Amino acid sequence: MSDIKKVVLAYSGGLDTSVILKWLQDTYRCEVVTFTADIGQGEEVEPARKKALALGIKPENIFIDDLKEEFVRDFVFPMFRANAVYEGEYLLGTSIARPLIAKRQIEIARQMGADAVSHGATGKGNDQVRFELGYYALKPDVKVIAPWREWDLLSREKLLAYAEANGIDISKKKNGGSPYSMDANLLHISYEGTVLENPANEPEEDMWLWTTSPENAPDSPEYVELTYRQGDIVAINGVAMSPATVLAELNRLGGKHGIGRLDIVENRYVGMKSRGCYETPGGTIMLKAHRAIESITLDREVAHLKDELMPRYASLIYTGYWWAPERAMMQTMIDASQATVNGWVRLKLYKGGVYVVGRDSDDSLFDPTIATFDEDGGAYNHADAAGFIRLNALRMRIAARQKQKRG
Template sequence: MVKKEKVVLAYSGGLDTSIIIPWLKDNYGDLDIIACCVNVGQEDDMGQVREKAISSGASKVYVENVVNEFVEDYVYKGLKANASYECKYLLGTAYARPLIAKKLVEVAHKEGAKYIAHGCTGKGNDQVRLETAIASIDPTIEIIAPWRIWNITSREEAIDYAMSKNINLNGISKEKIYSRDQNILHISHEGGMLENPANEADFDEILVMSNTVEKAPDIGEYIEIEFKEGIPVKLNGKKLNGEKMLAALNKIGGIHGIGVIDLLENRLVGMKSRGIYETPGGTILIEAHKYLESFVLEKETAHFKDIIGQKYAELVYNAMWFSGLKDAFDAFVDSTQKNVTGTVKLKLYKGNVKFAGMVSQNALYNEEISSFSTGDLYDQKDASGFINLYSLPYKIQALNKLNNTGEKAIEINYSFKE
């Protein structure tokens, strides 16, 4: 008997990956299908996901629980950089894909699989992120991407195909057709009525992790987050690992409607797309981190780090997690975090994260210097000499302008030597 080749399928139990198993059987009957569900904090019943994969035709199912690894080795790297794509998107999906790819390759090696399959569409960023990451780890693995091959052209047709194969859709219908991606950092919503930018999002129908601003409490809540070298380590005095920290902040932030954005973004593949993102805990963390950095980083480092943070977000968004440039950025960012230690107090109120105080032994803010009173460390008279030197180029510029307009103010003669 000829041994079948194996394919590892990135499996979530959602619409796209659920129909891929019967489709692979119909079109690649000689492949042994191994489903791999990488748990990065999506709120799914993994037992049901496993059963669904088996009942759909998978020969084996791996469930890889990597939630804490996802937070501490991926999300926290971006947090230290203050990375946000186009100044809004906190990269929830983009951080998850390279870790998912890493686990898919590990399972493929364990099983001796020649192929990896995924359910990313041919219009999305994730196909690039997954396949680039896989190629960065093991370029010999071949990819099967059904959305780029089959004749299914819409989610409506995908639903019809699922129904023809008796696949349980778990509440997905042509009326509730949003495409969602969730992990412990965020949940994204795309498709349906959101595809028309003239439509206002129906947040009451869409939101999963968060209250609407209207339903958020009328009384604010104070929290304190302690950081050590740029990493959040305590919430309200309680030490928490990455997974528990983000889970706790998601709950608190979700209550107060924190971190909900409606974003029209520029995709990697060249088109614009619209999505609703809920990132309650991540929004709280990045705002707290920014406040603390403003307290402990000197001006030039802070300003240059803003530039690096923007480029860092672009690299992550654009599937370059395993690039040498990102590694170099990580080294720079880590060097800036040595003094980012302290505690930040925040007030959460109806979608807003308000600064409420902070303390750090590494603070560069000095009340004696910054106050209006004269102290020993700063003599206000010294400012006169500083201003004279600082303004010198602008004085010369103005004098030249006066000379050129005929209002002679100063004689400056330059000539070539013979």
């Protein structure tokens, strides 16, 4: 293992990655660089610096980066242009964060002359795939250290014992804290483990951190108007906002009204089924609104083609292929479709529901003079429909005749 001289670790400052930091020092005898990404997880990231210093990391080897704007602008917004949903429900909150973390980790590895990168993903999950596909796509010769696939610290008790033996701060873990395995960023927060491992168990109400229960949400609806430019939200209620600010405000509104809770059993890429609960208040609002503005600005066949391709696009993100050429190719097509996705959408938020109550655009393809049930001044000739129907029925008429001949 002496060929590893310097490694960049994706470091949260929590128990797992703190143990990994010390384990890398002990096992590989290498210099460790820590990288902590602030992508809106809602926790202080600066304590990670203090913990890294306590474990002997040089100040110049500690990176704590605010990536919230880049995260929403370059990853979340492009994904929502595609209306991406995995297996019909999951809005890909964890999945979409991994390519950004991998990208920045590789940038730091190049900057610091590191020959390896490391992460804290387990050998059972999707994240190991997502991180490592990103690493190899961006730096094909990089060495990857995945401790969970190498060490024997495969239980919480062993991790705690290792931490205590090496003077790693575990006070939060010893004093309790959340019993769930959680992952959070500006798009969502996820919960796994403990009682959730039985799909028959209803989540406890006090598990949810971002959203009011729909039953306790305000008794009066709230209206919100979103302004779109080329498929992205640029203003809320007429106030221009940056991408990260947009998502933070929609999280606040959605959380207030009990929007965005999800309880699913999903198919992991590594082969097993996994039960998880998610809160994605802002993303739930964004998906509903984006489909609404597209409904009046996209050509029918373009919209249908996007819907056909969306499950493949969503699966690529879920399984870690953000940096793959096929995802980039699909993104080019998706982005091209958004040139006319401009205008506004008005929504009503109420008791866990998001309701579209209005939409308009200067690029709208909705023509009221044609769609009207009243006289349209000759814009549409009803008689034309007869020939249209007969031509489309031709193949079925031919097949029916053949069936009649066969008796």
